[in-house]
Amino acid sequence: MHRRAAGLLVALLGAVALLWGVAAAPASATTAGPVIFGTIVTPDDEPVTGVVVNVAGPDGFTGSATSDAEGAWEVQVPSSGTYTIALDESTLPEGLGLAAGSERTVNAFGGKVRVQFPTGDSVLKQSSKFDQVVQLTVDGLLLGLILALGAVGLSLIYGTTGLTNFAHGELLTLGALSTYFYATVLSFPLVLAAVAALITCGALGAVQDRILWKPLRRRGTGLIAMLVVSIGLGIFLRYLFLFLFQGSTQQFPEFSGQAGLEVGPVSITPKAIIGALLAVAAILGTIYWLLRTRMGKASRAVSDNPALASASGIDVERVINVVWVLGATLAALAGILVGLTSGVSWNMGQQILLLIFAAVTLGGLGTAFGALFGALIVGLLIQLSTLVIPPELKSVGALVILIVILLVRPQGLLGRRERIG
Amino acid sequence: MDFNGIITQTLTQAIGVSAVIYCLAAVGLNVHFGYTGLLNFGQAGFLAVAAYGLAVSVSRMGLSLWVGVLVGILAAILLALLLGVPTLRLRADYLAIVTIAAAEIIRLIVRSVTFREYFGGSDGITRFADEFYALNPFSSPLDLGVIKFSQNDLWVVTVGWTLIALTSLMIWSLMRSPWGRVLKGIREDEDAVRSLGKNVYSYKMQALVLGGVIGALGGFMAAIAFQSVQPDTYSTEFTFFVYTMLILGGAARIFGPILGAAIFWALLVFVGEFLNEAVNKGVITFLSNTQVGQIRFMLVGLGLMSLMIFRPQGILGDRKELALDAR
Numbered sequence: 001m002h003r004r005a006a007g008l009l010v011a012l013l014g015a016v017a018l019l020w021g022v023a024a025a026p027a028s029a030t031t032a033g034p035v036i037f038g039t040i041v042t043p044d045d046e047p048v049t050g051v052v053v054n055v056a057g058p059d060g061f062t063g064s065a066t067s068d069a070e071g072a073w074e075v076q077v078p079s080s081g082t083y084t085i086a087l088d089e090s091t092l093p094e095g096l097g098l099a100a101g102s103e104r105t106v107n108a109f110g111g112k113v114r115v116q117f118p119t120g121d122s123v124l125k126q127s128s129k130f131d132q133v134v135q136l137t138v139d140g141l142l143l144g145l146i147l148a149l150g151a152v153g154l155s156l157i158y159g160t161t162g163l164t165n166f167a168h169g170e171l172l173t174l175g176a177l178s179t180y181f182y183a184t185v186l187s188f189p190l191v192l193a194a195v196a197a198l199i200t201c202g203a204l205g206a207v208q209d210r211i212l213w214k215p216l217r218r219r220g221t222g223l224i225a226m227l228v229v230s231i232g233l234g235i236f237l238r239y240l241f242l243f244l245f246q247g248s249t250q251q252f253p254e255f256s257g258q259a260g261l262e263v264g265p266v267s268i269t270p271k272a273i274i275g276a277l278l279a280v281a282a283i284l285g286t287i288y289w290l291l292r293t294r295m296g297k298a299s300r301a302v303s304d305n306p307a308l309a310s311a312s313g314i315d316v317e318r319v320i321n322v323v324w325v326l327g328a329t330l331a332a333l334a335g336i337l338v339g340l341t342s343g344v345s346w347n348m349g350q351q352i353l354l355l356i357f358a359a360v361t362l363g364g365l366g367t368a369f370g371a372l373f374g375a376l377i378v379g380l381l382i383q384l385s386t387l388v389i390p391p392e393l394k395s396v397g398a399l400v401i402l403i404v405i406l407l408v409r410p411q412g413l414l415g416r417r418e419r420i421g
Numbered sequence: 422m423d424f425n426g427i428i429t430q431t432l433t434q435a436i437g438v439s440a441v442i443y444c445l446a447a448v449g450l451n452v453h454f455g456y457t458g459l460l461n462f463g464q465a466g467f468l469a470v471a472a473y474g475l476a477v478s479v480s481r482m483g484l485s486l487w488v489g490v491l492v493g494i495l496a497a498i499l500l501a502l503l504l505g506v507p508t509l510r511l512r513a514d515y516l517a518i519v520t521i522a523a524a525e526i527i528r529l530i531v532r533s534v535t536f537r538e539y540f541g542g543s544d545g546i547t548r549f550a551d552e553f554y555a556l557n558p559f560s561s562p563l564d565l566g567v568i569k570f571s572q573n574d575l576w577v578v579t580v581g582w583t584l585i586a587l588t589s590l591m592i593w594s595l596m597r598s599p600w601g602r603v604l605k606g607i608r609e610d611e612d613a614v615r616s617l618g619k620n621v622y623s624y625k626m627q628a629l630v631l632g633g634v635i636g637a638l639g640g641f642m643a644a645i646a647f648q649s650v651q652p653d654t655y656s657t658e659f660t661f662f663v664y665t666m667l668i669l670g671g672a673a674r675i676f677g678p679i680l681g682a683a684i685f686w687a688l689l690v691f692v693g694e695f696l697n698e699a700v701n702k703g704v705i706t707f708l709s710n711t712q713v714g715q716i717r718f719m720l721v722g723l724g725l726m727s728l729m730i731f732r733p734q735g736i737l738g739d740r741k742e743l744a745l746d747a748r
Contacts, residue, residue: 228664228668231661232727232728235721240715354525390535396530403507410515
């Protein structure tokens with residue numbers, strides 16, 4: 001038993017490292033002196049191309065860079081020191097201005113130094129309160145659907161095995177990173193890369209269950225102990241991703257900068273529409289699976305009472321394995337959709353994990369429908385809260401609501417009283 | 422390769438400033454997780470409110486450092502009450518989610534541009550602990566050959582280890598008292614304790630406050646040692662590392678968190694220094710210095726997993742005593 005559980009670590013490491021072996025090779029080129037870099041985007045997160053940035057520093061150093069198709073610019077400076085970075089405002093597109101000045105001073109001491117130039121509308125765009133509410137509602141539903149993909153998977157796994165999986169965020173990251181890998185290193189078209197990534201992640205979900213969680217369940221490891229194991233796995237995978245992928249945020253090679261379509265008062269990108277449709281399809285598929293298929297019904301029986309399910313002839317371990325495949329695939333899809341809108345990075349999953357937990361808790365731990373419902377509410381709350389609180393604090397609002405909900409209705413909105421023990 | 426330097430660094434860090442900070446956090450967490458069975462994943466939040474309470478009082482309101490310490494302790498007590506009221510009646514994993522969310526709320530608020538005026542945004546606040554260093558009785562740095570401390574670090578480390586000794590002594594005597602036995606009883610079987618007429622909720626709350634205040638001492642040491650507070654120091658990762666140390670040393674043991682913190686730092690520093698030296702001297706050519714840092718943390722994750730799977734009681738713990746799944 002010990003050997004099997006130890007074998008997991010090796011196998012998991014092997015599987016992921018093998019997947020990334022090729023990608024990791026060209027990543028480490030050591031250069032002299034710090035790099036000053038940044039990304040110029042519009043307030044709607046669309047990249048701005050062709051903006052000139054000038055850098056001046058000690059010993060009469062001057063350099064300049066022009067933002068590329070992804071809005072990114074980068075200047076390599078010769079040595080550590082204090083540098084002045086100035087953005088040439090005349091190179092900004094019509095109608096776009098800077099929200100906070102065009103000059104920055106930074107102390108660069110090795111590594112990479114990010115310099116931000118937040119943009120704003122130079123002519124104040126007046127949109128009515130109503131239009132804002134409509135736009136934020138649409139944004140909120142989009143975010144809610146992505147959260148729902150993560151939350152339903154997390155909730156199914158929790159329901160059938162009792163595991164509070166703190167490494168679920170890494171399943172999202174894996175989805176986005178493997179898509180990026182297929183699309184860049186193997187040059188697949190993005191759609192094909194995404195499909196390949198979903199299959200990879202589903203398979204790895206089954207592998208993870210087989211070599212880690214199943215042996216742990218067999219030896220009767222407690223739920224709290226498994227929770228801590230999942231935290232360890234999360235830390236390990238995160239730094240493995242960082243090791244293989246490096247710290248920067250990358251865009252998928254296709255569909256990265258898309259202009260928004262104006263539908264009435266709402267601006268929405270085509271990729272967001274397609275993403276939302278895919279998410280809805282995946283969620284409807286999961287609901288159909290839960291309600292109508294043999295396996296889905298069996299999974300609900302296992303969540304309800306594993307012993308009774310097992311006694312009625314259901315192969316509990318097989319059901320759990322299928323649930324892991326489903327959960328990992330849904331999470332991977334969520335990761336790909338997050339990657340489409342805000343880029344791929346090594347800790348993207350971790351950043352969104354708490355919101356997924358908020359959604360799951362809000363809906364009631366262990367209930368798949370509750371998770372869906374909770375995710376949509378959390379998504380809407382986060383976006384609509386920006387009407388009254390600063391956007392940078394929008395996640396805080398959602399987390400505060402999570403705590404308040406636990407205060408008044410600990411079993412969640414759709415949960416049953418008995419579950420909270 | 423410079424083995425002398427590696428060993429000096431390792432031994433110095435094992436009892437150094439970072440080990441002291443993490444150790445105090447772990448001693449506090451031991452009261453929560455080890456003795457009472459509370460799954461507090463927001464220990465970083467307790468350190469953060471204490472450190473920021475101190476820094477804001479001194480540098481923004483011009484109060485004395487010692488008033489700042491008082492403010493920090495009050496903030497930690499308040500946080501414990503806020504967290505405890507909604508969650509201590511619920512199952513353990515709810516407390517985990519709420520505490521982790523609370524710690525993130527604190528971090529996001531102190532690093533926000535909106536409250537920059539008070540908390541200094543992502544740069545934090547610096548230079549507020551001169552009063553502490555003015556009391557430094559040491560007039561020269563310490564150099565024992567294998568252990569080296571600067572004058573200021575020596576003062577911080579002395580105060581830190583004194584605090585660790587005092588809090589550990591306090592916990593040792595508390596856990597031998599009837600009060601401590603009730604806490605351990607709650608960890609093993611909450612309902613049994615309740616049926617004996619004890620107010621489980623109130624005991625859990627007292628444990629949460631006590632552990633939180635000890636964690637707050639770690640927050641003060643962190644703020645003072647570096648003369649700065651920065652929001653991203655107090656991320657969830659911080660709490661996870663504290664858990665790793667506690668489980669490594671042995672939860673529900675007086676020396677568990679102390680040994681755990683020292684060994685954790687010794688190992689972390691040793692692996693880092695060794696690999697870095699090997700990379701610098703060209704012994705290892707397939708890694709860069711940045712990647713060495715990442716490998717260290719991958720090992721932390723693997724270590725936490727394997728500890729929990731193969732030896733959940735850690736080095737000093739007793740497997741029979743510690744039913745980790747009490748709920």
